[in-house]
Structure formats: structure tokens, C-alpha cells
Amino acid sequence: MSYYGEPGCCDTAMLEQSLCLILEALKDETHDRMFYQCLLQLAPDQKQQDVIKSIRDDEIKHFKMFRVIYREIMCQSPITQQATDFQKPKSYCAGIEQAIFGELAAVELYRKMMFGLCSSRHKAMLFEIITDEMKHSIKWNFLYSKNCSSCCES
Numbered sequence: 229m230s231y232y233g234e235p236g237c238c239d240t241a242m243l244e245q246s247l248c249l250i251l252e253a254l255k256d257e258t259h260d261r262m263f264y265q266c267l268l269q270l271a272p273d274q275k276q277q278d279v280i281k282s283i284r285d286d287e288i289k290h291f292k293m294f295r296v297i298y299r300e301i302m303c304q305s306p307i308t309q310q311a312t313d314f315q316k317p318k319s320y321c322a323g324i325e326q327a328i329f330g331e332l333a334a335v336e337l338y339r340k341m342m343f344g345l346c347s348s349r350h351k352a353m354l355f356e357i358i359t360d361e362m363k364h365s366i367k368w369n370f371l372y373s374k375n376c377s378s379c380c381e382s
Contacts, residue, residue, distance in 0.1 A: 238346035243301070250298045251257060254308045257291040260330065260353030262314050270320040272375070279367050283327075286360045293357060295374075297350045306374065321376035324368055331365040 244248040262320030264284040271277040335358055342354045 235317045242344035243346060246341045247298065247301065249341040250294050251306055251308060253294050253337065253341070254291060254306060256334065257287050257294065258308070259314055261287045261291070263317070264327070266316050267320065267323045270323065272320070276374070277360070278372055279371060283364045283367060286364065288359065290357050293353050297345070297353060300350070307347065324372045324376060328365055328368045328372060331361050331368060347369070
């Protein structure tokens with residue numbers, strides 16, 4: 229049986245996997261917010277700080293959205309663990325590079341998550357999160373190009 233009275237079949241195993249992935253995503257979003265706050269302090273100018281702030285603020289929004297999805301499915305708030313593996317980046321450029329690949333990995337994770345959701349509302353919320361993550365990777369690539377790429381590097 230599907231929830232919210234929507235027609236169709238909801239695969240219980242896939243939904244359970246999605247719920248586990250939401251818990252993982254909540255931890256990841258917390259880690260990313262802390263990591264981006266660190267990169268914000270390393271940014272060389274206000275324009276770059278503004279770009280990073282916009283990404284960080286989206287991560288805060290995503291955290292809230294994942295909590296809403298979980299709460300609406302489970303009728304209880306998720307119990308999440310704090311991100312304990314946070315490490316400051318070795319440099320601004322190393323952090324940007326890590327952020328690029330982190331955003332792309334998030335897209336892959338969230339796409340898996342989407343397949344287990346039954347509600348079109350939750351899928352729409354996840355679509356917003358996925359497109360934000362793709363937008364973030366483009367912004368990080370801009371910052372990488374501006375600060376870290378060189379025709380002479382090999």
C-alpha cells in the first residue's frame with residue numbers, strides 16, 4: 229500500500245533503504261555545512277564568500293527538507309548522529325576540489341534515495357535538493373577555475 233493515498237505500489241524494501249539514506253544524508257549535510265563554513269573563512273574575497281554562503285545556506289535548507297521527508301513518512305523526527313569525521317582542508321583549493329566531488333557523490337546518493345520514495349511531494353523535494361547539488365558543483369567549479377587551475381600544472 230502506498231502512503232498519502234497516492235495510487236501505485238510502494239516497495240517497502242526500497243522505502244526502508246531510502247529512509248536509511250536520509251539518515252546518512254542528514255549526517256552528510258551537517259558535515260558539508262561545517263566544511264563549507266571553514267572554506268568560507270579561507271575565501272580570498274567577498275564575491276567568493278557570497279558564493280560559498282549561498283551553497284552553505286542551501287545545505288541548511290536540505291537538512292531541514294530531509295527532516296521533513298523523514299518525519300512525514302515515519303511520523304517521528306529522525307535521530308541523527310553528529311558528523312564526527314570533519315577535517316579542515318589542507319588548502320582552499322584542496323577544499324574546493326573535495327567539495328566538487330562531494331556534491332557529485334551527493335547527487336548519486338540522492339538519486340538512489342528518490343527511487344524508494346512513494347509520494348510525489350517527497351520526490352519533488354528531493355528533485356529540488358538534487359538540482360541544488362548540481363548547481364553547487366558548478367559554483368565550486370567556478371571557484372576552482374578562478375583560484376586553482378593553471379595552464380602550467382600537470
